[in-house]
Amino acid sequence: MANHHSAPTHKVIEVVCLVAMDQDNQILATQRAEDKPLGLLWEFPGGKIDTGESAEEALRREIVEELGIELGALTRLPAVTHVYDFGTIQLIPFLSKVNTRPLLGELQAHAAARWIALDEWDQLQWAPADLPIIEMLQKSELSK
Numbered sequence: 001m002a003n004h005h006s007a008p009t010h011k012v013i014e015v016v017c018l019v020a021m022d023q024d025n026q027i028l029a030t031q032r033a034e035d036k037p038l039g040l041l042w043e044f045p046g047g048k049i050d051t052g053e054s055a056e057e058a059l060r061r062e063i064v065e066e067l068g069i070e071l072g073a074l075t076r077l078p079a080v081t082h083v084y085d086f087g088t089i090q091l092i093p094f095l096s097k098v099n100t101r102p103l104l105g106e107l108q109a110h111a112a113a114r115w116i117a118l119d120e121w122d123q124l125q126w127a128p129a130d131l132p133i134i135e136m137l138q139k140s141e142l143s144k
């Protein structure tokens with residue numbers, strides 16, 4: 001008989017994402033394209049780490065590709081693991097504190113982008129894996 005309690009045998013997909021935070025502690029949220037998995041849910045921009053890349057290299061690459069922005073200093077935050085029905089992702093956030101909001105290029109991978117206050121996070125429908133990150137940001141000194 002199959003053991004339904006066994007750990008998933010599929011591999012963990014490593015994903016990096018950007019928490020851009022402005023001086024008012026507003027964060028940049030991006031909406032996934034409709035035709036992608038988790039379509040139209042909101043997330044932190046980023047993507048999968050390619051073979052041979054470090055997490056930080058992957059994030060810098062993704063953010064240039066998706067938003068046309070070159071990132072400055074980044075602080076790596078604790079990763080969260082989330083099990084979706086299509087696989088398990090390990091989501092690695094990096095914080096970028098900005099004095100002025102960067103001007104976004106034309107969106108290459110997203111349906112929309114907006115800056116929102118941390119305490120207004122529930123105005124958006126987030127990808128489930130992101131919720132622990134938002135909770136961590138709200139509790140943390142990072143947003144003080």
Ligand SMILES: Nc1nc2c([nH]c(=O)n2[C@H]2C[C@H](O)[C@@H](COP(=O)(O)OP(=O)(O)OP(=O)(O)O)O2)c(=O)[nH]1
Nearest residue numbers: 015017037038043044045046047048089127129130
């Ligand atoms: N980028 C990003 N992906 C997230 C977040 N939260 C979350 O659950 N995910 C999931 C959605 C996807 O299953 C996976 C990332 O895939 P992606 O489609 O963004 O990655 P990618 O740009 O490398 O895409 P592709 O080349 O495979 O199309 O992680 C998040 O905050 N940012």
